[in-house]
Amino acid sequence: MQQSAVPELAHTHARPIHWLATATAVAGVVALSSVLQPNSATAAQTAGPGAKNTPAATTPPDPTGVDFPLECGPVKAIVVKKATGDLDGDGSPETVAVVHCDSPMGTPPDGVYVLTRTTETATPRLIATLINPKDSITVSDIAVRGGAVVADLLGYSSIDVPRCCPDVKNSAKWQWKNGAFVRTTPAGAQSV
Template structure:
């Protein structure tokens, strides 16, 4: 066997010091890249000639500042879901809030409330109850689409079904008609 004329290369055998040096170099690159970030974008739309006459965008009502018609005893009411949109076509958004008592155990029933802010009113108020907590329903999904409230509701077929395990699923849609919210079932809705 003939010996190589070139001495054995040192980097062909990895040692812990090599791994430590590699890890240090990678950490340095990551740290340096987090410091050297590009400037934030500064593009802005210019106001057109009608911008002075356009109405200011109105923020939807915040459910955190509303007292809901819910009896919770020693625990407080919590907003677990919310969605916003213009439900009555007046150009101002409403907020739909799913609220239940913050019970330490079990699955508390939900209430679904529509909030609005009256003209000049600083604090929002409840104007409609779409789902009453007394109906023992839980809301699994909530959205505002095309001026309508759409929700997936979970309930119980009988009083014998444990309150932890709803066995009925229903979809509901509420739309503002003739001064109130009318409930219908959207196409493709089903029960379990």
């Protein structure tokens, strides 16, 4: 018999420590698999893309955590008012959010945004900007009535009016028509 040029390998002989390590690894896999189980099966079918009145479709979108198109610098954008209702007549409610930068002083201008969600996802989606913060308007009240967004708005008669103290009050109404929100404003802005 010819001698091997390679010395006998120590790991080819099973010792009790090897069996103990293997048993521990198998026990860990069994324990982990008992914790991680798949969801139980149900007989109910999931709703397709055209389904209406599912819980996701009937719950208004939550504006918390939505990335609104505001430039706030070191402060963050906050939702100060919201109203919900079906604005486009599809049976699913939308959310109208009044948002401004969380400024420590003054009266920051508001932005008014419309959020919706589809039945495929529960994530809110921004679909319209009704008031841009660059317009320097503050929203004193907002509601959804009869499928329309109605708001009381405060603004400024000139650039000389301090931004803390709006001096013009207006009302506005937006309705969904032909795939877009159309604004109607009652005649006669009032001084505050």
